[in-house]
Amino acid sequence: MKRLIKMIVKMISHPATLLLISGIMVSYTLLYLWLTGDMAGGGLGGWHATFPAWERVFEQRGAFQFEPVGLVSIGGVVWTFSPLNTLLAMTMGLLMGLNIAAGWWLRTRPRQCRLRGAGTSWLALPPALLAGGACCAPLILIWLGLPIAGALAGMAPYLVPGALLLLSVGLWHSLQQLVR
Amino acid sequence: MSLKSLRYVTLLVAVGIAPALSAHGAPPSQAPQVPLAYSVEEFRDAIRSGGPGKDGIPSIDRPRFQSANQAALSADDKVIGVYHRGQARAYPQRILVWHEIVNDELGGDALSITYCPLTGTALGFKRGETQFGVSGKLVNSNLVMYDRATDSEWPQILGVAIDGPLANEGLEEFRVFWTTWGAWQARHPETEVLTEETGFVRNYRRDPYGSYNPISGYYAPDSRRLFPVMQRDDTFPPKRVVFGLRTRDGALAITQEALRSESVIDVALGESHYTVIHDPGLDTGWAFSNPEEISVNAAELDFTAEGVTGPGIDLLEPVNGFEAMWFAWAAFYPDTYLHE
Known part of the structure; x- marks a missing residue:
C-alpha cells in the first residue's frame, strides 16, 4: 500500500498530471452536482449566498443524497449547497482523475508489460453519473425521454457505491502496473 | 371488589381501549x-x-x-x-x-x-x-x-x-x-x-420536471411517462389533462375541451346522475350528484368565492373532482366513463 501511495504522490508532484487530475475532479464534481440537481439554473443575476439550514447537514433525502444547508446564486446558476454531496462528488471526481492520470502514465511511459488499467476507469463513469440522474433529478431521463426511470430509481442505492468500487478497483489495478 | 375481580376489570378495560389506542392520532x-x-x-x-x-x-x-x-x-x-x-x-x-x-x-x-x-x-x-x-x-x-x-x-x-x-x-x-x-x-x-420559508433549502425557481409556464418537459401532453402503469390507455396523449370525479357508482373523466365548450355536462354513472359545471374563472369543474336530474342553466350561474351559485345548485350534492394527467387517471380507473 505504501508503494501505491508513493506512486500517487509522485503523480501529483508532476505539474501536468496535477493539472489533469484537478481539471477532471472539478469537471466531474460540477457535472455530478448538476445531474443530481444540486446545481441548476434559475439564478436572477448577481450573486447571493445564504446558509440557513446547517442543522440538516447529515439529513439524507435519498441514497447518498443529503439535504442542502445553503443556497449560493451566481449569475444564472443556483447551487443548493450540501457539504456531504459536494464531498462525495469531489471524492469520485478525484478517483476519476487519478484513474485517468494513471492510465495516461501507463500509456505514455514505456513498460515491458503494458496492461489495460485505464480501461477500467471508463467503466465507472456511467454508474457514477447515473447515480445522480436516478436519485433526485429525473432531468436526464426526461431529456432522453426514456421510460426507464423506474428501473434506475430502484438501482439508486447501488449506483454510488458501485461507482466508488469500480473507480477504486480501477485505480488500484493501474497503480499496481505502474509500481511494477 | 376482590383483587381477582379488579384484575378482570383492568384486563377488560385494557382490551377495550387497545383498538382506540392503536388508532390514536390516525387520520379520519x-x-x-x-x-x-x-x-x-x-x-x-x-x-x-x-x-x-x-x-x-x-x-x-x-x-x-x-x-x-x-x-x-x-x-x-x-x-x-x-x-x-x-x-x-x-x-x-x-x-x-x-x-x-x-x-x-x-x-x-x-x-x-x-x-x-x-x-x-x-x-x-x-x-x-x-x-x-x-x-x-x-x-x-x-x-x-x-x-x-x-x-x-x-x-x-x-x-x-x-x-x-x-x-x-x-x-x-x-x-x-x-x-x-x-x-x-x-x-x-x-x-x-x-412562502419559500419552508424550513428546507431548495431551488424554487426551477422545476426539475419541466415547466407549466410555458408548458414543456415532462408536462408536455405528448411526453412519455417515466414509470410503469397497471393499465395503459392510449386514447389520448399520456399527459393530456382531464377533469375527473369518482364515486361509488364509478369514475368519470371529462376532457378540458369538452368541459370548456359545453359549460354544463350531465352524465349518468350507473344508476346515478351527475352534473359537472365549468368554472370559466378558475378553468376547472364543479361536480355534483344530481339524483333528481335537475336542469342547470349555465347562463344563470355565478361563480363566487364560495363556489358556484344559481337556480337549482342548492339542491345538488357536491362531489370532489380534480384535474389529472390522462395516463394516470386511466391507470387507476381503467373502467372510467369518458366524456369528450
Whole structure:
C-alpha cells in the first residue's frame, strides 16, 4: 500500500498530471452536482449566498443524497449547497482523475508489460453519473425521454457505491502496473 | 371488589381501549367512497421506488404565508388553491413540486394539501391529529403518502390505504383547485400565499420536471411517462389533462375541451346522475350528484368565492373532482366513463 501511495504522490508532484487530475475532479464534481440537481439554473443575476439550514447537514433525502444547508446564486446558476454531496462528488471526481492520470502514465511511459488499467476507469463513469440522474433529478431521463426511470430509481442505492468500487478497483489495478 | 375481580376489570378495560389506542392520532377515515379497480394486494404489487427515500421529499410541516401583494408570482404561474371556512390560501406549484405535501391548518381544521407532479394531481385530505409524509414510493407514477400515526400507505389519487393498519380505509377529501395565480387572485383577492420559508433549502425557481409556464418537459401532453402503469390507455396523449370525479357508482373523466365548450355536462354513472359545471374563472369543474336530474342553466350561474351559485345548485350534492394527467387517471380507473 505504501508503494501505491508513493506512486500517487509522485503523480501529483508532476505539474501536468496535477493539472489533469484537478481539471477532471472539478469537471466531474460540477457535472455530478448538476445531474443530481444540486446545481441548476434559475439564478436572477448577481450573486447571493445564504446558509440557513446547517442543522440538516447529515439529513439524507435519498441514497447518498443529503439535504442542502445553503443556497449560493451566481449569475444564472443556483447551487443548493450540501457539504456531504459536494464531498462525495469531489471524492469520485478525484478517483476519476487519478484513474485517468494513471492510465495516461501507463500509456505514455514505456513498460515491458503494458496492461489495460485505464480501461477500467471508463467503466465507472456511467454508474457514477447515473447515480445522480436516478436519485433526485429525473432531468436526464426526461431529456432522453426514456421510460426507464423506474428501473434506475430502484438501482439508486447501488449506483454510488458501485461507482466508488469500480473507480477504486480501477485505480488500484493501474497503480499496481505502474509500481511494477 | 376482590383483587381477582379488579384484575378482570383492568384486563377488560385494557382490551377495550387497545383498538382506540392503536388508532390514536390516525387520520379520519371511512369506507372507501371511490371505486377500486384492483385489490389492495394488486396495488401493493404495483408499488415502485420513486428514487428518494421516505421523507426524502420533505413535506412542509410548518408552512408560512404572506399576503397576495407580497407574492412574487406571475399571473400564469400554476398554484393550488384552497378555500376553507372563509379562508383562502394559494400554494405555488413551483414550491410544492419540491415538497408534494403541506400539513396545514385552515379555519381550525387540520388539512393536508397534496400535489403529485408526475400525475399532475392536487388533492386535499383531512389529516386529524397526524401529518402525512412522502413515502418515496409510487403507484402508477402517483405519490404514495404515509400517515405518521399508523404508517399506512395511501396513493394520492386513490385516497385509500393499500398497506398498513388502515388498509382498505378511505380518507376524507376536500376540494382544492389547480389553477393559475392570476385566476386565483381574481377570485380570492384576500388570499394568503405559501412562502419559500419552508424550513428546507431548495431551488424554487426551477422545476426539475419541466415547466407549466410555458408548458414543456415532462408536462408536455405528448411526453412519455417515466414509470410503469397497471393499465395503459392510449386514447389520448399520456399527459393530456382531464377533469375527473369518482364515486361509488364509478369514475368519470371529462376532457378540458369538452368541459370548456359545453359549460354544463350531465352524465349518468350507473344508476346515478351527475352534473359537472365549468368554472370559466378558475378553468376547472364543479361536480355534483344530481339524483333528481335537475336542469342547470349555465347562463344563470355565478361563480363566487364560495363556489358556484344559481337556480337549482342548492339542491345538488357536491362531489370532489380534480384535474389529472390522462395516463394516470386511466391507470387507476381503467373502467372510467369518458366524456369528450
